Structure formats: C-alpha cells, structure tokens
Amino acid sequence: MPESVLVVEDDRELRDLLVEVLRSRGYHAVPFSNARSALRAIAAGQGADVVVTDLKMPGMRGEDLLRELRERSSEVNVIVITAFGSIDSAIALIKAGAYDYLTKPLNTGDLVAAVERALAESRVRRETMQRIQAGGGGPAGFVGRSAPMQRLYELIARAAHSRHPVIITGESGTGKELVARALHQTRGNAPFIAVNCGALPETLLESELFGHEKGAFTGADQPKAGLFEAADTGTLFLDEIADLPVVLQPKLLRAIEREEIRRVGATTARQLDVRIVAATNRNLEEEVRAGRFREDLFWRLNVLHLHLPPLRERSEDVPLLVAHFLSQAIAERERQDNLNGSPHLGAARRLAPDTISLLLRYPWPGNVRELRNAIQRATTLARTDEIQPDDLPLRIREPARSAASPTGTPRRVPLREFERRYLLEVLQEVGGNKTRAAEILGLDRKTLSRKLEEYQQDPTSEAP
Ligand SMILES: Nc1ncnc2c1ncn2[C@@H]1O[C@H](COP(=O)(O)OP(=O)(O)OP(=O)(O)O)[C@@H](O)[C@H]1O
Ligand SMILES: [Mg+2]
The missing domain is CATH 3.40.50.2300 (Response regulator)
Incomplete structure (x- = not known):
C-alpha cells in the first residue's frame, strides 16, 4: 500500500x-x-x-x-x-x-x-x-532495558534520520559516544569523524576543523582539508563541545547555518553535507550564563537533545551490563588463548555472591565505563573461575570509606532479581544456547533449566 x-x-x-x-x-x-x-x-x-x-x-x-x-x-x-x-x-x-x-x-x-x-x-x-517491546533492547552495542534507556532508544530512532544537530549530555562514562555512533548508523558507510574540542589550542583546532590553503600561515606549505570536509556526507562528532574556544564558536555557528565552510586563508566557501553531533558532560546552559558559551550557538545546537541518565539512576541495568562485559571478557580471553595456541586456562566465568552484592551496592560514579573496567580487570585478576570481592578495585570493595559516593544512594536491585536478570542476559548473549550459558554461569545445565522454570512461574518477576 x-x-x-x-x-x-x-x-x-x-x-x-x-x-x-x-x-x-x-x-x-x-x-x-x-x-x-x-x-x-x-x-x-x-x-x-x-x-x-x-x-x-x-x-x-x-x-x-x-x-x-x-x-x-x-x-x-x-x-x-x-x-x-x-x-x-x-x-x-x-x-x-x-x-x-x-x-x-x-x-x-x-x-x-x-x-x-x-x-x-x-x-x-x-x-x-x-524490538524494545520484544525485550531485545536498543540499537547495536547498547545494553540496558530500564525505562530511561528505553526512552533514549526511542529518541535515538527519532533523531537518527534527522539532518539537524544533536546535543548529547550526560556524566562521564554514560555512553555519549556510543549514542553518537548509533545516530550515525543510518548514514551507512559515510565517514564518522570524532574530534575533541578541548584537545588543541584554538589556532590549531581552527585549521584542524576547517582546513587551510597553502600559505595561510607559516608552515602551511600545502593546502589541507579539515575534519569538516573529511566528514562530508557523514557525521562530525564534536566531543567536549563546552571546551570549544570562544573565538571558534561563531565560525561553527556559521558552518551549521550555511552548511558550508571556508578553509583558513580561503576566499571561497565549500558546500558540505555534514551531520553535527555534539557532546558534553557539563551543563551548557550554565556555560552560557557564565559567558563561556555563545547563546546563539547553544540554541542552534540544542535542536535535538539526548540525555544519558547516570547509572545510579538505572541500577536495574547493572546486572545486564555486568553479564554483557563478563561475556565479552571471556570471549576475548578465549580468542587470545586460541591465537596463542594454548588451551583455555579457565578464565573467570562467574561471580561469587559477595562480589554480586558489592557490584549492586556501589553507586558507579564513573558510570558504564567504570563498570566495564572493573569487570575486565577482575577477570584478569581472578585466580579461580569465580570472581571474588578481592578482584574488584578497592573503592568498590569498601564503598563506605571511599569519597566517591556523590549524589544520593542508588536504588538497589534485590539479589534474586539480579540473578534472574543476569541469567537471562547471559542466555541472550549466547543466542539462547543453554549449554553454553550454563558453562559461562558455572552452573550445570539442569540447575539452569530449573531456575529458568522458576522465573517463569514466579508471578512477582516481570516478563524477561
Ligand atoms: N548502555 C551501554 N551498553 C553497553 N556499553 C556501554 C553502554 N554505555 C556505555 N557503554 C560503554 O562504556 C564505555 C564508555 O562509554 P562512552 O565512551 O560512550 O562514554 P562517554 O559518555 O562518551 O564518556 P566521557 O564523557 O568520559 O567521554 C564505552 O566502552 C561504551 O561502549
Ligand atoms: Mg566520550
């Protein structure tokens, strides 16, 4: 029709x-x-x-x-x-x-x-x-089924086909770059160019972004295309946009509004089709009020806004993320063992109950990145096939003594619920193969089947 x-x-x-x-x-x-x-x-x-x-x-x-x-x-x-x-x-x-x-x-x-x-x-x-209703989660690479993440997946799907700029906000490690890449997926094989706006002094950054003509400044012996041109037909990801030097802000604004750029030292402009995706872990409105960020640029960038909630506000995603990064770490270990031709050295496959409690109690100020690093580290440190509390970084083991417990206490997931989600996530990661899931979980296959049956009969737990 x-x-x-x-x-x-x-x-x-x-x-x-x-x-x-x-x-x-x-x-x-x-x-x-x-x-x-x-x-x-x-x-x-x-x-x-x-x-x-x-x-x-x-x-x-x-x-x-x-x-x-x-x-x-x-x-x-x-x-x-x-x-x-x-x-x-x-x-x-x-x-x-x-x-x-x-x-x-x-x-x-x-x-x-x-x-x-x-x-x-x-x-x-x-x-x-x-896909979300079927319980399959978000775009490629995303793990998490909490309500705020589901809303985010919807917004990503909405924003992906738009040509307007997008601004992504959220604390460090919440997945802003992952969102930028997900937005880019609809542009297929077109280039995805990432640039950190705070990494270079302003004159260098200007010619990095916009390119320059021969003789534009001392040392410019050759004309050079900038990142804008490199990103033509694709996406330019402006990371740490709050750090964009004030003198470059009107130049970016002009590039967005006119959809064209001018190389440093050039007399003519070039038309481009570049999707702008910007990210920051700061509050841009505050930066505008403080006079560090131009209001007109903020207004122009802020057409579509995606916000990533911190992990402590979606702690029901923690078990899923743990399972995801653990399976990843195990797969990576097996890949390396195969490369080295050595037999599998029994990489850590499961979590001791005390380890699980610690992972659930911790507020994750460094968000998903911190969780990923902790799991990766633990799998290499573990001496047996079970990850012990000792394999976790000290700040996670002793949260009470650590200074890293910022805003509020996280909503905790009951242990049983953790186990349920964790098992189901592992099962999904291995495409429903119960033998393989049981192996990763360190359970025998019968125990796994029994647990899965229990979950199905338990009216208090939500459908997977
Ligand atoms: N929902 C998620 N599911 C799976 N992996 C995730 C998720 N969120 C983040 N990650 C992973 O966590 C790590 C950190 O994410 P990312 O680099 O996108 O964070 P960021 O918000 O850009 O952080 P920063 O502000 O420090 O640059 C990456 O390895 C990313 O793939
Ligand atoms: Mg980032």
Missing part, C-alpha cells in the same frame, strides 16, 4: 503543486485546505504516515495542528512549511515535535527528500519499538 502524505495548505496553487509532486513519486497524497478538516479526517480513520502543513493559515494554524497531533500522541511525522527568514521559529517548532521544516519558496526536491526521511524515520521508530 502506498504511504499516505496529508498536505495541509490554504494556498490552492501550492497545494496542487505539492500533491502533484508527491503523487508523481508514488505517494498517496491527500490535500486539505485547512487544519480542522485534516484533523477530522484523521479522527475518522484517514491514514497518515506524514503530514506536510503550512504554518500561516486562516482558522487553525499549523502550530496548533502540530500540538493537537502531539497531544493525541499521534506517531505521525509533521513537516512544517515556513516563510524564509523565520528559521528561529522553525527551530522552536522542531523542539515542539515537528519532524522537519521547509522554507518558502519551496524546492520540490527538498520536499521529496524531507518526506522520504520522515517515512524512513517512522519505519525505524516502529521497528525499534517492536
């Missing part, structure tokens, strides 16, 4: 043109001369995969149509048509839930491209939601 695109536009000529263009592309385009009749039709069962709407119309305005659709929690993607020069209000609309905007005079190629992106996005979002 062709996908339905509703076109809401009071100007008859423009409406006819839009409908004609969309029909010629094989879409089922349905025209409406005002927002009310479009809403009524949707309420009456008119299918709508995308809505393209003008903003200024007599009667109900495009903004109100967008709000109504959002309030009815309709999943439909809305593309708004706005007058040239009101980009700021268009960005406000995207924050309010519009999928994209087009500026007048309309370019029909842009319209078709926006509709195609919007449809692709809906498909990915539907698939993601199905």
Whole structure:
C-alpha cells in the first residue's frame, strides 16, 4: 500500500503543486485546505504516515495542528512549511515535535527528500519499538532495558534520520559516544569523524576543523582539508563541545547555518553535507550564563537533545551490563588463548555472591565505563573461575570509606532479581544456547533449566 502524505495548505496553487509532486513519486497524497478538516479526517480513520502543513493559515494554524497531533500522541511525522527568514521559529517548532521544516519558496526536491526521511524515520521508530517491546533492547552495542534507556532508544530512532544537530549530555562514562555512533548508523558507510574540542589550542583546532590553503600561515606549505570536509556526507562528532574556544564558536555557528565552510586563508566557501553531533558532560546552559558559551550557538545546537541518565539512576541495568562485559571478557580471553595456541586456562566465568552484592551496592560514579573496567580487570585478576570481592578495585570493595559516593544512594536491585536478570542476559548473549550459558554461569545445565522454570512461574518477576 502506498504511504499516505496529508498536505495541509490554504494556498490552492501550492497545494496542487505539492500533491502533484508527491503523487508523481508514488505517494498517496491527500490535500486539505485547512487544519480542522485534516484533523477530522484523521479522527475518522484517514491514514497518515506524514503530514506536510503550512504554518500561516486562516482558522487553525499549523502550530496548533502540530500540538493537537502531539497531544493525541499521534506517531505521525509533521513537516512544517515556513516563510524564509523565520528559521528561529522553525527551530522552536522542531523542539515542539515537528519532524522537519521547509522554507518558502519551496524546492520540490527538498520536499521529496524531507518526506522520504520522515517515512524512513517512522519505519525505524516502529521497528525499534517492536524490538524494545520484544525485550531485545536498543540499537547495536547498547545494553540496558530500564525505562530511561528505553526512552533514549526511542529518541535515538527519532533523531537518527534527522539532518539537524544533536546535543548529547550526560556524566562521564554514560555512553555519549556510543549514542553518537548509533545516530550515525543510518548514514551507512559515510565517514564518522570524532574530534575533541578541548584537545588543541584554538589556532590549531581552527585549521584542524576547517582546513587551510597553502600559505595561510607559516608552515602551511600545502593546502589541507579539515575534519569538516573529511566528514562530508557523514557525521562530525564534536566531543567536549563546552571546551570549544570562544573565538571558534561563531565560525561553527556559521558552518551549521550555511552548511558550508571556508578553509583558513580561503576566499571561497565549500558546500558540505555534514551531520553535527555534539557532546558534553557539563551543563551548557550554565556555560552560557557564565559567558563561556555563545547563546546563539547553544540554541542552534540544542535542536535535538539526548540525555544519558547516570547509572545510579538505572541500577536495574547493572546486572545486564555486568553479564554483557563478563561475556565479552571471556570471549576475548578465549580468542587470545586460541591465537596463542594454548588451551583455555579457565578464565573467570562467574561471580561469587559477595562480589554480586558489592557490584549492586556501589553507586558507579564513573558510570558504564567504570563498570566495564572493573569487570575486565577482575577477570584478569581472578585466580579461580569465580570472581571474588578481592578482584574488584578497592573503592568498590569498601564503598563506605571511599569519597566517591556523590549524589544520593542508588536504588538497589534485590539479589534474586539480579540473578534472574543476569541469567537471562547471559542466555541472550549466547543466542539462547543453554549449554553454553550454563558453562559461562558455572552452573550445570539442569540447575539452569530449573531456575529458568522458576522465573517463569514466579508471578512477582516481570516478563524477561
Ligand atoms: N548502555 C551501554 N551498553 C553497553 N556499553 C556501554 C553502554 N554505555 C556505555 N557503554 C560503554 O562504556 C564505555 C564508555 O562509554 P562512552 O565512551 O560512550 O562514554 P562517554 O559518555 O562518551 O564518556 P566521557 O564523557 O568520559 O567521554 C564505552 O566502552 C561504551 O561502549
Ligand atoms: Mg566520550
């Protein structure tokens, strides 16, 4: 069945043109001369995969149509048509839930491209939601099924097909770079270029980012393309964006707004298609208030915002992460043993009960990275096939004495619940192979089967 695109536009000529263009592309385009009749039709069962709407119309305005659709929690993607020069209000609309905007005079190629992106996005979002509901978790590489992570997966699916900048915030080690890479996946084999904005002095960073012409400064013997150009058609990941030197901030803003850059010393600009993804573990609003970050750049970057909750606020994910990193460490050990031609030296495969209690009690100020490092370290230190508390870093073993217990105490997962999630996660990691899972868990296969049966009969535990 062709996908339905509703076109809401009071100007008859423009409406006819839009409908004609969309029909010629094989879409089922349905025209409406005002927002009310479009809403009524949707309420009456008119299918709508995308809505393209003008903003200024007599009667109900495009903004109100967008709000109504959002309030009815309709999943439909809305593309708004706005007058040239009101980009700021268009960005406000995207924050309010519009999928994209087009500026007048309309370019029909842009319209078709926006509709195609919007449809692709809906498909990915539907698939993601199905995967989450099936208990399969998030995008590739992500472990975690807590409510905040599920919301994040949804937002990632939504943002991945957009061309607008994204800002990712969250404490150190929460997975910001992982999110940036997940967002990039829809760009396939196009380049993903990461740059740390705080790592270089400003003059060097400028030519790193934008490139330079021959003779632009002493030592510039050859022209050189910058990272922006290297990222063309792909993603430029601006890590630690709060550290971007103030003098470079207007240059970045210009590059984003005009979708073009100028090499240092160049007289002409180059057009580029680069998706900007920025990350910071600081509060950018505070940086703006303190005058360290330009408000206009903040506003332009902050179109789509993804926030990663600290691990202590989603402690139900801890067992899953432990299982994930433990299986990873075991696989890595086996790979190396095979390379060395040595027999498997009984790498640590399971956790002593006291070790589990410690992992659950610890607040993980360094978040997922700290947890991953702790597990990796423990598997190499363990002298038997069971990881003992002694194999964990001191700060985890003696949390009471450590200074690293910042905001609040983590919500704890009961031991039994930990075990359940841990087992199920291991089982999933090995593709449901019970023999292999039992081996990793250090249980015999019968015990594993019995436990799995118990979980199924236990009405207090949620479905896996
Ligand atoms: N939900 C997750 N599932 C699996 N692995 C994760 C998850 N979150 C983070 N990781 C892993 O934890 C490590 C740290 O993540 P990442 O580098 O993305 O953090 P970050 O937020 O960029 O930290 P920083 O602010 O210090 O740069 C990486 O190895 C990443 O793959
Ligand atoms: Mg990082």
